[in-house]
Every structure is written in structure tokens, then in C-alpha cells.
Amino acid sequence: DAKTTQPNSMESNEEEPVHLPCNHSTISGTDYIHWYRQLPSQGPEYVIHGLTSNVNNRMASLAIAEDRKSSTLILHRATLRDAAVYYCILRDVWNQGGKLIFGQGTELSVKP
Amino acid sequence: DAGVTQSPTHLIKTRGQQVTLRCSPKSGHDTVSWYQQALGQGPQFIFQYYEEEERQRGNFPDRFSGHQFPNYSSELNVNALLLGDSALYLCASSLGQGTLNTEAFFGQGTRLTVV
Numbered sequence: 001d002a003k004t005t006q007p008n009s010m011e012s013n014e015e016e017p018v019h020l021p022c023n024h025s026t027i028s029g030t031d032y033i034h035w036y037r038q039l040p041s042q043g044p045e046y047v048i049h050g051l052t053s054n055v056n057n058r059m060a061s062l063a064i065a066e067d068r069k070s071s072t073l074i075l076h077r078a079t080l081r082d083a084a085v086y087y088c089i090l091r092d093v094w095n096q097g098g099k100l101i102f103g104q105g106t107e108l109s110v111k112p
Numbered sequence: 113d114a115g116v117t118q119s120p121t122h123l124i125k126t127r128g129q130q131v132t133l134r135c136s137p138k139s140g141h142d143t144v145s146w147y148q149q150a151l152g153q154g155p156q157f158i159f160q161y162y163e164e165e166e167r168q169r170g171n172f173p174d175r176f177s178g179h180q181f182p183n184y185s186s187e188l189n190v191n192a193l194l195l196g197d198s199a200l201y202l203c204a205s206s207l208g209q210g211t212l213n214t215e216a217f218f219g220q221g222t223r224l225t226v227v
Contacts, residue, residue: 036216041220042218042220043116043202043204043218043219043220043221044155044202044204044216044218045217045218046215046216046217049215085154087154098160098167098168099145099157099160099168099170100145100147100155100157100204100216101157102147102154102155102156103154104153104154105154
């Protein structure tokens with residue numbers, strides 16, 4: 001299973017943008033990049049996923065490097081409710097219904 | 113839509129005992145996965161059920177077993193409990209195998225403490 005590397009923790013100020021990086025230098029051509037987050041005392045929740053092109057949804061944006069060896073999850077205006085552990089996960093397109101391999105994730109704290 | 117529901121929310125068991133955890137998937141979902149999350153760690157995949165069969169399995173011993181019912185709900189059974197089995201057990205549901213719409217929905221989890 002391809003691995004990802006994320007910083008252990010990051011801090012942000014409320015209402016400012018947050019850029020959460022993820023390195024995945026061993027990504028294969030059929031790996032999708034998925035992001036999940038886990039709020040305190042809750043199960044993980046899906047944030048966004050992409051393959052090659054940048055993606056936007058109501059929660060966040062995903063910027064994928066041209067060589068696909070790294071990606072960045074962008075929260076455009078952080079709120080206190082965005083404080084969570086963010087996980088970057090690679091998932092093979094042929095395993096779309098299968099397991100998620102979680103790493104340590106990045107713990108994001110948001111200051112008022 | 114109730115989402116993914118798990119029961120019980122908390123459980124305390126003694127070493128050597130057996131435990132059964134339950135999960136009801138999100139409405140319309142037919143695939144259920146189980147994860148174990150130790151304190152301070154990311155969730156670890158245990159196994160996945162689809163069409164009442166175990167389809168994928170993580171690196172967990174045979175003491176961990178499961179079942180999926182015709183209504184897609186699922187159980188996780190752990191035999192001969194060890195102190196190290198203390199963790200948050202998460203259930204996730206998704207739609208189908210091999211589909212591209214594979215967002216997984218997680219329940220709140222069952223906190224198991226083994227004493």
C-alpha cells in the first residue's frame with residue numbers, strides 16, 4: 001500500500017486559510033488521493049478526493065501537484081469547528097470499495 | 113437518514129472474555145468495514161463485508177471475526193480479549209464494490225475497555 005507523509009500538527013487562526021500538505025512520492029498512476037478528517041470524539045468523515053486535477057467542494061479544495069507526488073488540502077476560511085485530525089489517504093482505483101489505510105494524520109488546531 | 117449507527121457506545125470487559133459489537137450501515141449502503149483505533153493512532157482496517165462475505169482483511173488475528181446479515185447490518189466479534197484490544201472500534205459503510213462513488217461513512221464508534 002502506498003504511503004503518505006503529513007506533518008504531525010499545524011496551527012491556524014480563525015477565518016484564515018489553511019494549507020495542509022501531504023507527500024506521496026510512491027503514488028501509482030491508479031491511486032486516488034482521499035482526505036478524511038476526524039473531529040474530537042467522532043468517527044472520521046470524508047472531505048474530498050481527486051486523481052489528477054484540482055477539486056473543489058463545499059468543504060475544501062484539493063490541489064494536486066503536476067507530478068502527483070504531493071497534494072494540499074485547502075480550507076479557505078478556518079473555523080473553530082475545523083479543529084480535527086486530517087488524514088491523507090491513497091486508494092487504488094481498482095480498490096475503490098476497499099479498505100482505507102490511515103496514517104498518523106495532521107492535528108489541526110484553530111485559534112480564535 | 114440516521115447514518116451509521118453503532119452499539120453499544122461504551123463497553124468494559126475482562127481479559128479472556130468475548131465481545132460482540134454491532135453496526136447498522138447508512139441507508140442504501142451494502143458494504144461494511146470495521147476499524148480499530150488505539151489512543152493517539154489512526155484507525156487500522158480489520159475487515160470488510162459485502163454480500164454477507166468477508167472480502168478483505170487486515171493484519172488482525174483470527175480472534176477477530178465478523179458477520180454481515182441480509183439487511184446489511186454487521187457484527188464484530190472478538191474472542192479471548194487482551195488488554196491490548198482496548199480501543200475505539202469504528203464501523204464504516206459504503207456503496208458497492210468497484211464503484212467510483214466510494215465515500216465511506218463512519219459511525220461514532222464503540223469504546224471498548226479491557227480490564
